[in-house]
Amino acid sequence: MGGPSEVSRRTLLTRAAALGALAVPGAALLDACATGGGSGNASSDKGTVTKDNPLGVKVDAPLDVVIFKGGFGDKYATDAEAAFKQKYPKATIKHTGTQTITQQLAPRFVGGNPPDLIDNSGAQQLDMNSLISKGQLTDLTPLLDAPSFDDPTKKVRDTLLPGSVEQGQYGGKEVYAMNYAQNVFGVWYSQAQLDKYQIKYPQTWADMITACETLKGKGIAGWTYAGKYPYYVHFAMYGMIAKIGGLDVMKSIDNLEPNAWKNPAVKTAVDAFAELAAKGYILQGSEGLTHIESQTAWNQGKAAFIPNGSWVENESKPTTPAGFNMAVGGPPSASAADKLPYGSTWSASGEPFIVPKQGKNALGGQELLRIMLSKAQSQNFAKLVSSLTCVAGAADGIQLPPGLTSANALLKAAGQGVSNPRLPDWYPDLEKKSLGQNTGLLMHKELSTADWITRAQAAADAVASNSAIKKFKHSS
Template sequence: MSEPSESVPGIADLSRRNMLRGIGLTAMIAVPGAGVLSACATGGGSDNSSGQAPANTGSAANPFGVKEDAPLEVVIFKGGLGDSYATDVHEPAYKKKFPKADVKHVATQKIAQTLQPRFASGDVPDVVANSGSDLMDNSALQTEGQLLDLTPLFDAASIDDPSKKVKDTLVPGAYDAGILAGKPFLLKYVYTAYGLWYDKNLFAKNSWTAPKTFDEFKALCDKMKSAGLVPYGYAGSNASYYQYWMILISAAKIGGNQVLVDVDNLADGVWKSDPVLKSAQAWAEIGKLYMDKSHEGLKHTEVQLQQNQGKVGLYPSGSWLENEQKKDTPSSFEYAMTPTPSVTAADKMPFAAIRAAAGEVYFVSAKGKNTAGGLEYLRIMLSKEGAKGFTEKSGNITVVKGATEGLTLSPGNKSVAAAQVAAGDNVVTDNRLEDWYKELEKELRSQTNALMFGRQSAEQFCENMQKKADATKADSSITKQHRDK
């Protein structure tokens, strides 16, 4: 599964112990005679202990001055995107450029569990795909100096057109999505659209039409229920964020993107505002009438499999879903995506508006042994060849402009492309709290389940979320972030 970034609050005066707790470390590694902070700062034998990016050499071919025989280690989250894009495309491209270099590949679904002992000792990999439900906290890592500033990468010459900077070859918003504390520490590589997913063939067979309003949504759910399907479902065990995306998207459609900006900026009273309350009320009704309570104990792949088997009608997710389920999707099933329905006739954004954002975090470790190689690896990823190869292997589109030219898109991606065209400039912004405030995001997951599985009202949901947001804002130990749009 390709999942969104989760984050623990970045804490300005974190000790090494607190930072490692922040990224999920449960067993501390002690170094006799040294403080926990200095133990990591001096560990790992990095040739770049200052955490500063290599200077740009001015060479279009090798702008970061990569040593041709320097080893490179890449750790990849192996979820819905798989890892063949790394093993079959990006790593071979790097190896072709630096044939004397040994490229080590590590694939895991447990990023924090795999890497937390290494960050404790200072023996860190060079490139990390930080994703999944067990990812590390990007904000805390940045606060502790573990992330390399990627400014030299984005200012370097593009592989495809040396007259252009890398950042000028990306779709709008991709560069800004990776900014922490005013600098681009993250590369968000996958351009993802979010909405409600269904089987196009099943809909055609039953003469069902994707709903444009919540009234149509409920009428369709009634038809699905009569046909023996669970009309709407998501997995409460590990993917409740799939559903809180829908709640926030609907809130933005009702009140405009400023609602989501205010959520991220911890604005006073935003969770109790009319757009958020109306959205929560609308979705709570869907949960009450049309969901299966047993889904709260299931994992995402289990609910997704039920949809592939014709048991679930509509499912909220991002555009990685089709690729993630390809092994379990029968030939009779054809994925399609529709935007979230309009809640009111007075919504500020039209039905066609979709949430489309850069996602899937990649970073270079500031204390890695080959930071120059890490930057070059990401530059290869951001070439058209690297991006096309990623789409072919993962079934997902990247943030690189024009990289899908000449590719045959899957039914799901064709649906996404059509939705993006229909949306035009009506794009729901992404939320940054997933990267910025881990404990707030965790609370949102819990409150979303309580709302959707009928344990609390929309008013209680809004009240509880506002209390947690207020507590986050008042906690001086949590580094605050800010966005203007």
């Protein structure tokens, strides 16, 4: 994501890495902008639909693009824009790279002049729930049903990895986001560091504790995390919850079902992270670190493990030493009773791109996405930022860096055991503020597991009972 979409992406997850304050100054503006709803695309400009222009883009219409310039940077986007410009030389393109999405764009929504395409990621991403419930976004179904850029006999949707289309749905058939990056979440580490101390990546939590104790004896912390954005811990915790209790546990949490957080699998997973804190296995001062600072400490060998997403390889590149040999492992097994085998983890498409209904060139925004979903642009993305896109097989035949190679291997090993929590992008405030802040207290030994669960359930219940918040449900 670049974060969860940072998670959420990356809000996750959004998936998707995030920068900026958790309290978003523009949130009120976003609500204000959404009150008008959307009765259709503001632009009346439409070109002629042809074989080479299946969406009917007006060839000389200006294009306004805003990209979250986080863990993935924005060169991949400017490269795609250059390809757009080559195809439509009469069009002018305004490009903005920023880490303050809501601060910059909420006023533009209020004024009725949003951009044509937005990479809505990072800690200050626009609230998808609010935008969708107020009718501010374009349904991308026509884009998905259009001929793909590389092969006109295939629809765009038929070139994507399984689950990519569903990731952009919010309780209905409409697709409001195209999640571009395929993120793999888990426990990241340096294979070179583990080799140095003759430690194998721990496949059980008991082995994790043993490894942390060994490292502690060497003056090295077992873990660090982004204390300023403690929801990063969830990149490992949520996968562990699903591994212990099965995929339906996380689905019930996403669905805001009563007592979902009181499932025994949640307690086991939260207990595990509380144990790291209780036994002094967390790098001192982690609670005050940003994601960049925690990644730097990890790169410097001060801590062995860090919960993160696959954007971390690119984002931490400036401080990653030669021979670090970055790798990722799935959440360790709690016991033989875990519902999913070792290797199961959280993976989802992230980095959500959205097309505002009131953009002056919404068709152009969709066409740029169609170009981005080509094999050439997908491979360019993989080479530039060490991450896959949602395009199936796009990176086949190209050399991948160690972290991405490891992420691909983990995803392959996970098989059907891939979880995809939707709570981070369905209810970002619940994820980042309520749950994230409580996880920060847990990791700093200021909150017990029992109190964490009580607070999590209370926060989820508050969202479930709030009629002003649109609700989403898993279809199965």
